[in-house]
Amino acid sequence: MSAPTQRGDETELFARHHEMLLRAVARQASAPAVVIEDACGFAWAQLLRYQPQRDKIVGWLVTVAVREAWKLSARQRAELSGELEQHDRYAHLEDAGVALEHHLAAREALRALAELPERQAHLLARQAAGFSHEEIAAETGDSWRTVDRQLGRARRKIREAGGES
């Protein structure tokens, strides 16, 4: 089933309510700022996808964001206690340094996108945009292993182009 068409008021809604949403979620969900921000981002993304009724939009956004904040917080606690795999999508939340390192690597990769075959460039762009191997594989129809191998090849090409060891 395709997503509903945008109504054209999304940018205006965001400008009007996003600060309020951050504050409301921070009050209701005891979580780090980065979790609150991601939870609110998720709520706005859900708005784009499902186009809920506008007359109750504030309550809808708060409900979706608070639930996501709880979910992310629970996941973060589980990761910290070692219950989840290290390669999970949210693993980098526990260490901002790792997130930065990951981001910088992806950023450098994108700089060389124009030099790469289209397929590898696409995979790198998806990874840089925050998608996991599993999500990329689901979109492309490839296996996790194929995605991982293609990304590895792309990174090697970029390293070689940059003269790195």
Add this chain to the structure above:
Amino acid sequence: MQLLSYDGAAVAVAGATRVWLAPAIDDLPCGDPLKRFVAAMCLYALDVRLELVPGPYSDQRAELYARCLLLSDRAIAAAAALSDAELAERFGVALEQARAKRGELQTEQ
């Protein structure tokens, strides 16, 4: 957190650590020029969030950033003989972005 717009439509949301593409963008096929371009705009939003580039975020700056990523000056110079349409196809970007990039280079010269 930032809502990204392109050509008057919301195209993505960038949070603190990840981004979400709008369904209309997410549903585009692999390698689609608009999808690649929006992904590059998302990267700018994350760079601003991490204070790696000066803010504040704006869609215009994000487009400029995306053009720099996807259309390097050196590569464009090497492809001077190509038409805008051929350039767009070769680099996998929308025609209007190829034109915009050439316009920027001409302005700099």
